[in-house]
Amino acid sequence: MTLTWPTYFLYLAVMAGVTYLIRMLPLTVFRREIKSVFIKSFLHYVPYAVLAAMTIPGVLESTGDIRTAAAGLVVAVVMAWRGHGLLTVAIAACCGVAAAQGLLLLI
Amino acid sequence: MNKLFMKGLKHGLPIGLGYLSVSFAFGTQCTDSGLTILQALLISMTNLTSAGQLAGLQVMVSQAALASGLIEMALTQFIINLRYALMGLSLTQKLGPTMNTPRRMLFSFANTDEIFAVAASQPEKLHHHYLYGLMVMPYIGWSLGTLLGAAAGAILPAFITGALGIAIYGMFIAIVIPPARKEKAIAIVALIAIAISVAFRYIPGLNAVSGGFVVIICAVVAATVGALLFPMKDAPADGTEVAA
Numbered sequence: 001m002t003l004t005w006p007t008y009f010l011y012l013a014v015m016a017g018v019t020y021l022i023r024m025l026p027l028t029v030f031r032r033e034i035k036s037v038f039i040k041s042f043l044h045y046v047p048y049a050v051l052a053a054m055t056i057p058g059v060l061e062s063t064g065d066i067r068t069a070a071a072g073l074v075v076a077v078v079m080a081w082r083g084h085g086l087l088t089v090a091i092a093a094c095c096g097v098a099a100a101q102g103l104l105l106l107i
Numbered sequence: 108m109n110k111l112f113m114k115g116l117k118h119g120l121p122i123g124l125g126y127l128s129v130s131f132a133f134g135t136q137c138t139d140s141g142l143t144i145l146q147a148l149l150i151s152m153t154n155l156t157s158a159g160q161l162a163g164l165q166v167m168v169s170q171a172a173l174a175s176g177l178i179e180m181a182l183t184q185f186i187i188n189l190r191y192a193l194m195g196l197s198l199t200q201k202l203g204p205t206m207n208t209p210r211r212m213l214f215s216f217a218n219t220d221e222i223f224a225v226a227a228s229q230p231e232k233l234h235h236h237y238l239y240g241l242m243v244m245p246y247i248g249w250s251l252g253t254l255l256g257a258a259a260g261a262i263l264p265a266f267i268t269g270a271l272g273i274a275i276y277g278m279f280i281a282i283v284i285p286p287a288r289k290e291k292a293i294a295i296v297a298l299i300a301i302a303i304s305v306a307f308r309y310i311p312g313l314n315a316v317s318g319g320f321v322v323i324i325c326a327v328v329a330a331t332v333g334a335l336l337f338p339m340k341d342a343p344a345d346g347t348e349v350a351a
Contacts, residue, residue, distance in 0.1 A: 003167060008146055010269045016153035018184040019191075024215040027195035029207060034200060041334035043197040046326050047227040048286065051279045051335070052297035053304035054324035058278035061267050063269040072270075073227040075275040076278070082283035086225070090121035095279030097270040100182060 063097050071100035115240020122221045124250030125275025128268045129157055134256025136161070140168045144257040151253035155219060155246065158317070159187045175327045191255045195221040203232035210235045217242040220322070221275060228282050292337035300329035 003011075034040050063069040075096030079089045137147030142164070154160050156189055167181045195218055202211070212237070218226075222241055226233055287294040305314045307321045316324075 001340045003142060003146065003250065005289070006225055006232055007173060008167070010173065010177060011163070011167045012181055013148060013155060015142075015150070018161055018181050019154050019188050020216060021196055022185065022188045023191045023218045023238075024212055026192045027196075027199060027215040027218060028211040030199045034112035037338045038251050040200070041337065041339045042330045042344075045293065045330035046193065046197045046281055046334035047224045047299050048293050050190075050322055051224045051283050052300040053322055054220060054330075055276050055279045055283070056301040057305055057308050059154035059273065062272040062276055064272070065256045065263060065269065067274060068269065070147040071275065072273040073280075076273070077284065079277075079279040083285055084280045085238055086118060086278045087121050089176070089244055089281035090124065090274040090277035092268060093273045093280075094124075094270045098272050101266055101269065 063101075065101075065104070067104065068097045068100040072097035109240075110237050111234050111236035112240035115237040116243055117240075118225050119222070119241045119244035121274050121278040121344075122219075122225065123244030123246075124271055125221070126245050126248035127252040127255075128257055128271035129275070130252030131268060133160060133164075134253040134258070135155070135310075136256075137164060137253070138257045140164060142257075144254065147257035147303060152250050153195050155217060155249055156188060160185055162317070164247070168318055187317055189223065190220070190326070191218060191223075192219060193323065193326060194220070194227075198223060198227055198233075201229070201233050203234050205235050206233065206238075214238045214242065217246060219245065221245065221278070224279065224282055228286070242330065247334035268321050292333055295336070296329045296333035299332055300325040321332075 034043070059073050060069045062064050063072065072093040076089050076093040079092045084092070109119075121189045133151065133238055134144075134147050137150070140145065150163065154163070157313060163202060164182055166176060169176065169179075195215060198218065202321055206214070226241060229237075283297055285291075287297055302322060303317060303325045307316055307324070
């Protein structure tokens with residue numbers, strides 16, 4: 001079935017509108033500096049919790065093969081442990097996956 | 108080009124690469140579901156979010172009556188994307204003095220999980236040049252990937268999309284590990300979040316919870332435990348101080 005353009009635009013407007021408002025309102029309206037040590041600490045930890053939760057176990061399904069994903073994960077952890085930057089670690093992880101894919105073709 | 112803008116651009120590159128492969132899959136799914144290429148592209152260009160778009164696509168093609176479909180769309184987007192409100196609130200504490208209202212309104216459009224995480228993990232207060240630079244590559248990657256996926260789902264070999272698919276996670280790992288080595292509290296918070304996220308993925312029943320909710324639950328529980336056990340000593344406004 002095909003979606004007619006008027007229907008599509010109604011859906012698109014609701015979808016994009018709700019998504020934008022959720023992002024925009026807290027970031028734009030809230031101006032105070034938070035004083036509470038608890039809330040400050042909480043907000044300080046939020047990004048790390050978000051990233052860790054999104055990475056594990058999601059990373060294992062990111063390449064279509066858990067073995068190549070595991071190879072990329074190990075490469076990324078080692079590179080990050082050594083203190084390399086975001087782009088370097090990301091590219092190294094891709095190379096790790098590519099290498100594992102190549103290896104799997106050979107064996 | 109402005110130095111801060113370039114720094115943001117560079118930080119956004121791995122996000123853009125990761126988005127390219129994720130949105131490629133989304134684009135393919137759109138045309139498979141009966142949308143035109145342009146319809147697929149416009150969704151990505153106006154929403155810039157993964158889980159929300161996937162759920163939105165399902166509502167669009169569900170053939171529900173228009174009124175109830177629109178309500179379902181609004182509710183779905185609200186629930187799945189509620190985590191952005193938490194992230195936006197967190198980021199307000201990091202914004203520098205140049206971030207006035209119009210700039211906040213512009214940047215907030217692109218406050219995705221990944222862009223938020225990179226921005227929030229910067230040691231200094233955020234300047235609008237840096238944030239604008241950070242938005243560029245992810246936006247291009249997300250839109251271009253959708254277009255390519257919708258137009259030519261099968262052209263890019265799985266070999267390449269597979270390798271690109273991990274880019275974004277490589278970046279996450281590079282953001283978390285260095286501070287986790289320095290601050291024991293961050294390491295513990297990350298491990299708690301991982302344990303909860305694994306439980307929600309693999310335990311029957313729990314794995315029915317939507318991805319957006321899982322992120323909220325992980326973030327709230329792990330960060331609360333962190334804040335209770337390791338409150339930051341004399342935390343300054345920019346929130347960069349090492350925890351107790």
